[in-house]
Amino acid sequence: MKSKLLFFILLAVYFSACDMLETHPYDVHITGERNLTNKNIQLIESQMQGKKTIRFAMISDTQRWYNATEDAVKAINVRNDIDFVIHGGDQSDFGATKEFIWMRDMFQKFRMPYVCLLGNHDCLGTGEDTYRAIYGNLNFAFTAGNTRFICLNTNAMEYDYSEPVPDFDFIEKELNNLIPEIEKTVFVMHVQPYDFTFNNNVAKIFQFYINQFPNVQFCLYGHGHRIAVDDLFNDGIIYYQCPCIDKRIYLLFTIKEDGNYDYETVEF
Amino acid sequence: MRLWNSKKVLLCLVWFATPFILKAQDDNTPYNIILSPNNINSLSPDTILLKKEDTTHRPTYDKRIHRYRRAWEALIPTHTKLQYAGGMGLLSWGIGWDYGKKGQWETDLLIGFIPRYSSQHFKMTITLKQNYIPWSIWLGDNFSLEPLTTGLYFNTVFSDDFWTSEPDRYPRGYYGFSTRIRTHIFLGQRIRFDVPERYRKFSRSITAFYELSTCDLYVVSAFNNSHLKPDDYLRLSFGLKFQIF
Numbered sequence: 001m002k003s004k005l006l007f008f009i010l011l012a013v014y015f016s017a018c019d020m021l022e023t024h025p026y027d028v029h030i031t032g033e034r035n036l037t038n039k040n041i042q043l044i045e046s047q048m049q050g051k052k053t054i055r056f057a058m059i060s061d062t063q064r065w066y067n068a069t070e071d072a073v074k075a076i077n078v079r080n081d082i083d084f085v086i087h088g089g090d091q092s093d094f095g096a097t098k099e100f101i102w103m104r105d106m107f108q109k110f111r112m113p114y115v116c117l118l119g120n121h122d123c124l125g126t127g128e129d130t131y132r133a134i135y136g137n138l139n140f141a142f143t144a145g146n147t148r149f150i151c152l153n154t155n156a157m158e159y160d161y162s163e164p165v166p167d168f169d170f171i172e173k174e175l176n177n178l179i180p181e182i183e184k185t186v187f188v189m190h191v192q193p194y195d196f197t198f199n200n201n202v203a204k205i206f207q208f209y210i211n212q213f214p215n216v217q218f219c220l221y222g223h224g225h226r227i228a229v230d231d232l233f234n235d236g237i238i239y240y241q242c243p244c245i246d247k248r249i250y251l252l253f254t255i256k257e258d259g260n261y262d263y264e265t266v267e268f
Numbered sequence: 269m270r271l272w273n274s275k276k277v278l279l280c281l282v283w284f285a286t287p288f289i290l291k292a293q294d295d296n297t298p299y300n301i302i303l304s305p306n307n308i309n310s311l312s313p314d315t316i317l318l319k320k321e322d323t324t325h326r327p328t329y330d331k332r333i334h335r336y337r338r339a340w341e342a343l344i345p346t347h348t349k350l351q352y353a354g355g356m357g358l359l360s361w362g363i364g365w366d367y368g369k370k371g372q373w374e375t376d377l378l379i380g381f382i383p384r385y386s387s388q389h390f391k392m393t394i395t396l397k398q399n400y401i402p403w404s405i406w407l408g409d410n411f412s413l414e415p416l417t418t419g420l421y422f423n424t425v426f427s428d429d430f431w432t433s434e435p436d437r438y439p440r441g442y443y444g445f446s447t448r449i450r451t452h453i454f455l456g457q458r459i460r461f462d463v464p465e466r467y468r469k470f471s472r473s474i475t476a477f478y479e480l481s482t483c484d485l486y487v488v489s490a491f492n493n494s495h496l497k498p499d500d501y502l503r504l505s506f507g508l509k510f511q512i513f
Contacts, residue, residue: 020504021353025450025485026425028387064488066495094485095447102489102500125447126387126429133386160437196439 025096026125030133032101033108036116037136043113044084044144051145052257055081057266059251060088060190060222061244062103063121068245069106075268076250077111083144084112086151088222088242089119089190095127100134115142117151119190119222120197123158139170147184147217147255150174154189154221156199165199171209178214184255185213192221192239193232207233217261220251227265347511349376354481354505355452356380356395356423364397366511374399382425389427397421401458414458417477423450454481454505475509 023029033039048054057076062069076082087107092099100122107114118138122131131138138153156165166189187210193203210216219239227249228241240263242251254262345363352359357380364376376397384390399419406412424432430448434441456479463471482490486501 020499020502022355022503023353023358023385024355024382024391024393024423024425025483026430026447027382027385029383029385064493066489066493070495093489094445096485098486098500099489102496106495121443124443126427129387157437160435 022098025094025098026127028097028126028129028133030097030101030130033104034133035136036104036134037140040084040113040115041140041142044115044142047113048083048144051083054083054144054147054255055252056084056086056144057082057250057252058086058088058188058220058242059245060242061090061119061225062087063090063093063099063119063244065244065246066102066106068248069103071248071268072245072250073106073109075266077109082112082252085110085114086149086188086220087114087116088188088220089117089155090121090222090244091116091119092122092124092127092130095122095124095130097126097130100127100130104134115140115149115151117188117190117222118153118155120155120158123155139167141174143182146181147186148174148178148182148213149186149188150213151188154191154193154198156191157197166202166206168202168205168209175209175212182214184215184217186217186255187213187219189219189221191223192219192241195223197223204233207235207237210237211235215259217255218253218263229263346513347374347509349378349507349509351378351380351505351507353503354454354479354507355450355483355503356397356421357382357393360393360395362395364509370404372401374401376421388429392426393423394426395421395423404460410462410464412460412462414460414475414477417456417458417479418454420451420453423452424448450483450485452481452483454479456480456505458509470512471510472513473511475511477507477509479505479507481505 019031059069059072059076062072076085085107091103107116116131116135118128118131118135122128128138139151141148141150143149150171152166152171154166159165191198193206194200210219216237219237220242221239222242222244224241225244226241226247227243228239230239230241231237232239240251243249249265249267252262252264252266254264256262346366347364348362349364350359350361354360356378360378360380362376362378364374367373367375374397376395376399378395378397380393380395382391382393397419398421399417401414401417403416404412404414425448430446432446432448434443456477458475458477460473460475462473480502482501482503490496490501
């Protein structure tokens, strides 16, 4: 009995020691769950099939606020009415591999599916590689009930023209592949148009494309660490900014069958 | 702002050698013994003593050459080191120097590699490591324990993914840190085995060590976040040191 106990203790020590053997802070050596965007999208799409009312929470900019993020996960988990959670990007501050793993291990405690966008801080060092490995593509979209959620990488400054950001090919593909069941659209991004890290030369074209989509409800973004509600282009499409997690607020949206939606800020 | 001109760099390279300047090779002891009056008297009368004409002897030249040799000799590494993990690469190897009255200081220059894992490519790293080993306890049977080693190391990565100072595309000081240069601090223990002379091949002694370390990014992350536990931000590392001389 005693030797068995000792064996398990040694085993536990061995495994924790293995985790403590780090090659490099930016090594992109990922243990545990990967490819989470696709896994969660499948969950969202199957769970939300046929639903007309969608309620989701949004958190953003959780970098280096581990205690606050942990509290946010707990606060969202105690509710039973949230279908899924969107993270607006910047889960890491330095792009270090462990930052992503620490955050992922917290998000994995969500009782509902969640998706994470790429923030500008997530691009630093090998951060983008880590993001790709743990979550997946930088641009992605999913259907929740009758609403298409289009999540875009808008961190143009990080790419310095080396890649098309925002990727209009992706947006156009989404536009061309819309199915009739999709009645509404929501756009999510990390950086909003007219922020200096956005490619502002295409801000109006970006908005032009957004306006091609059916029934755009609103656009969501993070990055600025504060609450903001703006009609950025004076065309009736509202951009909601999700504050950083340090403000201990998450946004709650309810897209309703009657064509309206509710916007709430929830303190925790 | 040229802080480092060539003279200063040269001075830095040789300054530690300067206190060791010894008397150059102008020792006349053998001559003194042979040529002392007593010895001359004891020599048989028909001995012819030929004293070489001292035309090539240049004391200042000898001194300079001696100093020059001492300076370069001080650069001969006294040990090699192999280190596993510790945020400086999967495996790092390098050379190092022991110095100080009790050899309590060590400086290492290590080269390591990071496997590709899930990133785009394999990477090389270079580490400059400073160790302080205040005590050594003789355990007997050629073993000694060094109950505390501490110090810090700087690591740099060779990859285009990183920058030392922010590229021009960012406003000045936007991120305010270098993704390339990491500063690490460590605490550890070592055990040394002195190789008995008859078994010595390359090493005078072999030291095995382990270290607990953390880096700047993890220190600031752990600050104010009780969510992160020591096994999150501390890392374990193992290594071997081979003392050449």
